[in-house]
Amino acid sequence: MEEKDTFPRWRGFNLPNMFSYYDARDFEEEDFKWISEWGFDFVRIPLNYRLWVEEGDIYRIKEDVLKKIDLAVEWGEKYGIHICINFHRAPGYCVNDELPEKFNLWKDEEAANAFCYHWEIFTERYKGISSEVLSFNLVNEPPHPDKEVMTREDHERVIRKTVNHIKRIDPQRLLIIDGISFGNEPLFELSDLAAGQSCRGYLPMGLTHYKASWVGGENWPEPVWPGAWHYGESWDRKKLEEHYTRWAALKDRGVGVHCGEAGAFKFTPHNVVLAWMKDLLEVLSERDIGFALWNFKGPFGILDSEREDVEYEDWQGHKLDRKMLSLLQDY
Numbered sequence: 001m002e003e004k005d006t007f008p009r010w011r012g013f014n015l016p017n018m019f020s021y022y023d024a025r026d027f028e029e030e031d032f033k034w035i036s037e038w039g040f041d042f043v044r045i046p047l048n049y050r051l052w053v054e055e056g057d058i059y060r061i062k063e064d065v066l067k068k069i070d071l072a073v074e075w076g077e078k079y080g081i082h083i084c085i086n087f088h089r090a091p092g093y094c095v096n097d098e099l100p101e102k103f104n105l106w107k108d109e110e111a112a113n114a115f116c117y118h119w120e121i122f123t124e125r126y127k128g129i130s131s132e133v134l135s136f137n138l139v140n141e142p143p144h145p146d147k148e149v150m151t152r153e154d155h156e157r158v159i160r161k162t163v164n165h166i167k168r169i170d171p172q173r174l175l176i177i178d179g180i181s182f183g184n185e186p187l188f189e190l191s192d193l194a195a196g197q198s199c200r201g202y203l204p205m206g207l208t209h210y211k212a213s214w215v216g217g218e219n220w221p222e223p224v225w226p227g228a229w230h231y232g233e234s235w236d237r238k239k240l241e242e243h244y245t246r247w248a249a250l251k252d253r254g255v256g257v258h259c260g261e262a263g264a265f266k267f268t269p270h271n272v273v274l275a276w277m278k279d280l281l282e283v284l285s286e287r288d289i290g291f292a293l294w295n296f297k298g299p300f301g302i303l304d305s306e307r308e309d310v311e312y313e314d315w316q317g318h319k320l321d322r323k324m325l326s327l328l329q330d331y
């Protein structure tokens with residue numbers, strides 16, 4: 001890896017097998033094999049810390065669960081895929097409300113200490129593995145700044161503390177920080193850190209999350225492209241270019257940038273998804289920013305997406321969206 005925090009233009013997928021407490025499932029080697037065979041080199045692993053702690057004691061660790069994550073790292077090495085481990089649910093914060101957190105990561109020192117403790121466990125565990133193979137994406141999608149939940153100063157304090165804890169153990173580990181406002185706002189105040197940053201490919205929301213119940217998308221207008229709805233605005237390619245030019249400005253400071261999640265939910269018309277995705281991928285590619293689709297298998301993905309307007313190809317017992325796969329391969 002280069003000295004500071006830059007990295008290749010990785011292209012790949014999220015494998016969210018262990019991001020949900022109630023719906024967790026083991027990783028499958030075939031996913032890594034197919035991702036590699038189709039020409040991709042990146043897998044992001046969003047994780048839920050509740051899966052590896054004893055209930056009621058976040059400092060008691062279940063080794064058998066961590067061994068399942070070890071497998072993902074091993075398969076990444078086997079198939080030439082960079083693995084990015086992410087805390088989707090961290091002590092004191094998660095973007096979704098599946099489970100309440102006792103403390104606030106951004107305000108409570110106890111939560112910040114636990115957050116550092118868990119990253120220390122992963123840092124020690126994978127210390128001998130090169131950053132060309134493995135990176136850590138500290139916490140998924142911090143919220144919009146506000147006085148009650150998290151100010152920019154709160155966020156910066158917690159992230160700097162965590163980076164210092166990790167770097168004391170493994171100075172070479174590549175770290176990636178999600179932008180605030182759910183991955184959409186770059187963090188120029190952290191551009192001095194030895195860490196890259198991660199944006200999102202979920203704009204405009206009226207297209208990417210149409211009928212998504214977890215964001216209230218059931219009543220949004222049916223998306224078109226260009227001209228998709230985004231909280232009262234109409235978005236087109238020019239809007240995408242303006243948004244990601246702000247992220248490219250980080251690269252001008254020597255900060256690596258990657259789009260850690262992207263895609264559109266299964267209810268958006270397929271032809272609209274592909275037209276938007278082509279523009280998104282071109283805009284990212286022009287700025288030398290890689291991407292990871294959410295997900296590989298499932299309602300944002302290329303396998304078993306449950307879209308009703310796709311002519312699927314049978315792929316070893318799965319339904320393959322060949323048009324979307326080919327589009328991703330082109331970029």
